[in-house]
Amino acid sequence: MAEVYAEYARALLDVMPFDRAMFGVFAELVRDAGLGAVGDLGCGPGRLTAHLASLGVDAFGVDLSPVMIEIARRTHPELRFEVGSMDALDVPDGSLGGVLAYYSIIHAPPEHVPAFLAEFHRVLAPGGHLLLGFFAEDRSGFVVEPFDHKVSLAYRWSPDHMAGLLRQAGFAMNASLVREPAANERFQQAYLLAVKPAGTGG
Template sequence: MTESSSHLTVTADAYDAIAALYADLSRNALDDQPFDRASLEVFAEVVRTAGGGPVAELGCGPGHTTAYLRKLGLDIFGLDLSPVMIDLAREAFPDLRFEVGSMDALDLADGALRGIVSWYSIIHTPPRELPAYLGEFGRVLAPGGHLLLGFFESEGDPVTPFDHKVTRAYRWPIDELAALTRAAGFAEVGRILREPHEGERFRHGRLLMRREPAAAV
């Protein structure tokens, strides 16, 4: 088993095991998070302003963020590694589309999407593999499409592994993650850093990126 397939299996199994509890705890996660809602609302607005079109939440979990973005007017579907999470999402939001899949190998045509949300889903990706994931995001995003990344920020430290409650995860310096995403063909539109609230351990980062046109050959 390769490192990539091993970490995907471990992550899926870990989220399957706690899916019901996770869904219950995350149901109202946005209620007291104005910066988080603002990030999602800006993303929705720029996608709509650019003409709209299909959007995917990659690593959608039980579907609450997908449903929130649908209320903001996006044509969105969710994808997650965990079959149990997808079952819960389909049960909670039967009018939305949810699929089991991996964000490193998307069953989508080149340029099929106008937006991607990765809301704390890249945090479990081993750092050496993240460029390939960002490259896959760029493949399925049409030029001018937008990508929103939500993640834990490392507060000046290098990429830092930590003991996430579900399975191993990584905190990223926002400048390094932005540079890595630019190297995958994106331009930065904006960023937000917020300090941890009570009960949280780490600073949170959001990066809004735009897919650049492919360079002429």
Template sequence: MTEASYLRTTRTAYDAVAVEYARLFSTSLETQPLSRALLAAFAELVRAADAGPVADLGCGPGHVTAHLHGLGLSAFGIDLSPAMIALARQAHPDLRFDQGSMTDLDLPDGSLGAIVAWYSVIHTPPERLPETLAEFHRVLAPGGHLLLAFQAGDEPLIPAQAFDHKVTLAYRWSPDGLAEVLGRAGFAEKARLVRQPDENERFQQGHLLARRTAKP
């Protein structure tokens, strides 16, 4: 299957900035109490379901994967960028990190208990988002949880709200619009959080927690 051009562009861009990105963001959760609280609630739900391992898709330098592991989850990371995977393995040698694309996961159907995509679907063109969510649905066990983090916007998903992300082209998502796309992909929204930007952020930050239904 021919790889989409946006995936090649995203991989190249993150390879180029991997070291600086890891320096800037590997400790970011330490100053984000709301993010930590949401991840803790997510971990509690996943532990209660006991449905399988957790994939951190678009894991970057592995800090969220490590945080999930610290919350008692069997978490592993996947990222498009080989440079990011190398840094994640170096920083967290006791955890599993694989190079791969969230659009074509090398995982069996229904093999995951949960997925976290922490600011990683933001580089997906809106018209390609349904196929990405379909892949999430495929690899999640029925009832499995999905947690998305993204820069929030207030316009419909199409036309896209593209913005000048510091690494490569990215898109802001309307929480209502994203929840609607999730519903069509076979996910039921459980909760959402939209917070105001911190000092070093330009936009509201959105989080959606959803659960996989039986069929899309």
């Protein structure tokens, strides 16, 4: 599946203007803060790591799949990619200027997600930024719902619920975007931009 996905996703960003806009804002905030590199967590074949690098961000990728990391290294030999788990990163406390988690927590059972968010908070420097992308449902009363993803069981979240978890993990919200599904998509897509407040410990 890794090779198939890498080919499928290679040019997706070209037809996703809302996503590009969020990446542009995120990259600008990270550059202006000047607090360190960005970890693209759950980077897959590295396409977004490379996109961030093209926006002037010092970015590296981490993924649980050795095959994905092999593809990323082959496709983007100028960038750094490592095998690792998002809830146990080999990164010192407070050492990153940004974290991108773009559809990389969608397969995690809801009870595991707070541990991922806590790890993102740990590795970010105070003033560092987080951009989170996931499948969404923005109707009242919706919290979380599993669905049949092509890879494995995945979950949709209420953006408000996810924002609440981010606040519980110590983040402050900066912006949120919920867009309607494109022609080839089934669900709304959500993007949350948060910051680890300055003066916060590692």
